[in-house]
Amino acid sequence: MRDEWEMTFVDSGAAALKFMEYNNVHVVISDMRMPGMNGAELLGTVMQFYPHTIRLVLSGHSDQDLILKCVGSTHQYLSKPCDPETLRKTIARALALESNLKSQRIQTLITRMECLPSVPKLYTEIMEKMNDPEVIIEDVGKIVARDIGMTTQMLKMVNSAYFGLRREISNPAEAVAYLGLDTIKSLILGIHTFSEFESPATRGFSMSALWNHSLGVAIFAKLLTQQLTRNFKMMDEAFVAGLLHDAGKAALAYNFPDQYREISQQTQGNTFALLSAETQAFSVNHADVGGYLLGLWGLPTPVVEAIGLHHHPSLSLNEEFTPLTAVHVANALTHAEATTTPVVDVDYLKHIHCADDIEIWQRDFNEHSAALKQQSL
Numbered sequence: 001m002r003d004e005w006e007m008t009f010v011d012s013g014a015a016a017l018k019f020m021e022y023n024n025v026h027v028v029i030s031d032m033r034m035p036g037m038n039g040a041e042l043l044g045t046v047m048q049f050y051p052h053t054i055r056l057v058l059s060g061h062s063d064q065d066l067i068l069k070c071v072g073s074t075h076q077y078l079s080k081p082c083d084p085e086t087l088r089k090t091i092a093r094a095l096a097l098e099s100n101l102k103s104q105r106i107q108t109l110i111t112r113m114e115c116l117p118s119v120p121k122l123y124t125e126i127m128e129k130m131n132d133p134e135v136i137i138e139d140v141g142k143i144v145a146r147d148i149g150m151t152t153q154m155l156k157m158v159n160s161a162y163f164g165l166r167r168e169i170s171n172p173a174e175a176v177a178y179l180g181l182d183t184i185k186s187l188i189l190g191i192h193t194f195s196e197f198e199s200p201a202t203r204g205f206s207m208s209a210l211w212n213h214s215l216g217v218a219i220f221a222k223l224l225t226q227q228l229t230r231n232f233k234m235m236d237e238a239f240v241a242g243l244l245h246d247a248g249k250a251a252l253a254y255n256f257p258d259q260y261r262e263i264s265q266q267t268q269g270n271t272f273a274l275l276s277a278e279t280q281a282f283s284v285n286h287a288d289v290g291g292y293l294l295g296l297w298g299l300p301t302p303v304v305e306a307i308g309l310h311h312h313p314s315l316s317l318n319e320e321f322t323p324l325t326a327v328h329v330a331n332a333l334t335h336a337e338a339t340t341t342p343v344v345d346v347d348y349l350k351h352i353h354c355a356d357d358i359e360i361w362q363r364d365f366n367e368h369s370a371a372l373k374q375q376s377l
């Protein structure tokens with residue numbers, strides 16, 4: 001990459017800080033165990049003095065205790081051994097996100113945040129397993145079952161009215177068989193993300209209400225995508241983007257509890273008011289924050305776009321139906337049920353030649369939510 005990037009390699013944390021005194025550095029990649037200053041100390045200092053610098057850490061299994069110390073000062077963990085391609089992509093993605101229009105403002109905010117969730121290990125393990133051509137459902141079920149907390153939460157979700165299954169699912173392998181590997185994988189990602197942001201400090205901000213809303217949006221976004229495209233990949237992207245579309249709210253509520261509680265109470269569920277209050281307080285809104293965070297995780301671009309633009313879909317350069325369309329519409333219709341805002345962006349739908357479909361979608365949505373209510377009685 002030496003034709004594209006300027007790279008400097010140093011042999012200690014102290015040398016890295018010395019270098020940064022005189023040079024503008026976009027990305028720092030640190031090992032965890034180093035002589036003198038360890039990775040947690042180095043990244044903590046970098047965060048304090050160079051908050052705009054993206055901080056990545058390479059860590060091995062034996063580093064668990066040290067990793068805990070740098071929660072908050074690290075943007076992404078890469079586990080060792082890390083192949084060059086993964087490293088290259090992670091850096092490229094971080095730099096691309098950095099050039100995003102609002103990114104300077106988001107980065108300033110992100111660097112003030114203490115908790116940035118990392119990709120759950122379980123998710124990475126399942127992804128790896130799925131690359132194995134001989135994988136069978138039981139294998140994946142076994143991986144999930146090892147995490148008891150996750151299994152309990154996942155089964156609760158799967159057996160909720162949202163999925164409308166006719167029988168009780170009692171173990172992860174069964175859940176995978178009934179709902180498919182992609183859905184389970186996405187649920188794991190969603191459950192993990194929201195549980196990372198759960199804390200006594202976020203009292204007054206209902207995480208479970210947000211999670212229920214997100215699950216509803218995810219399921220309807222997937223249904224819409226299925227009806228329009230029958231494209232499995234896109235259906236999965238719509239589902240995961242729906243689950244995580246408001247993760248930025250959870251991140252803001254966790255990191256700035258008092259400020260965010262005040263904002264949510266003042267705006268009383270009015271999305272337009274919420275978006276402008278967020279922008280006033282943090283210079284960016286929850287969609288920007290969510291898109292940015294999940295972009296750092298390396299979720300597919302359509303997912304990141306759907307999360308980042310779910311309130312402003314016309315900013316997308318795409319001119320056809322995408323997961324963004326599905327999440328925008330599902331979110332607007334779901335919110336419209338509870339309050340008067342937000343509305344579907346009709347100009348955007350015209351632009352992507354879907355304006356005629358909105359009546360059908362509304363009808364489908366009404367049927368879908370009536371069925372849900374019926375089941376939960």
Ligand SMILES: [Fe+2]
Nearest residue numbers: 245246287310
């Ligand atoms: Fe939102």
Ligand SMILES: [Fe+2]
Nearest residue numbers: 213245246331
């Ligand atoms: Fe929402």
